[in-house]
Amino acid sequence: MDIIIKDLCKSYGENTVLDSLNAVIGKGKITCLMGPSGEGKTTLMNILMGIEKADSGAVENMPQNKSAVFQEDRLCESFSAFTNVKIANDSLADDTIISHLEQVGLGDAVYQQVSTLSGGQKRRVALVRALLAEKDILFLDEPFKGLDEDTKKIVTGYLLNNTADTTVVMVTHDIDEASALGADVLYLKDGKITL
Ligand SMILES: Nc1ncnc2c1ncn2[C@@H]1O[C@H](COP(=O)(O)OP(=O)(O)OP(=O)(O)O)[C@@H](O)[C@H]1O
């Protein structure tokens, strides 16, 4: 079933961030959440994930098993790329983890300590970790942050190849990314979805 967001409100003190927001997120589809900085995209994602509480309103049909790339990487810096993926889902075969890291261009960095990776390399580790975790819905908050155009293309292909029939909610500032993913677009402005 599609996820239905009904009359969601969220304020921080005097700052009204979500103002009776309504939206539908299609089951098995990719939905891109767009809108200017500071308008509440991450706040909405956090409410959908259950990390933050809305002041009022409802979210219906949200699946139980959630996986995420947060706005920050939130990796275990002293562990390798491989171990970061493994600890999120220890039923994974080692070959699967290595293959996925290779698919995003991290074949040479599989056993490298995360603290020694570049920003864009860390971002890809976070993406593989989220994608290989057990889940019914995937939340991605600016997953391509720090990637150059060529790497972005590789990672877009990786995402498309590995999210068939998965419900994905992704924050991006780039309409071309949304188009490349064939995503539905929700535009957040003044506390509401306007598109
Ligand atoms: N924990 C918090 N306490 C107080 N205010 C907050 C908190 N989290 C977010 N805000 C405020 O809520 C508003 C929306 O923030 P949010 O991080 O959701 O924006 P965003 O759309 O994700 O922006 P960006 O594109 O820059 O990531 C901002 O005005 C921010 O200052």
Ligand SMILES: [Mg+2]
């Ligand atoms: Mg944000």
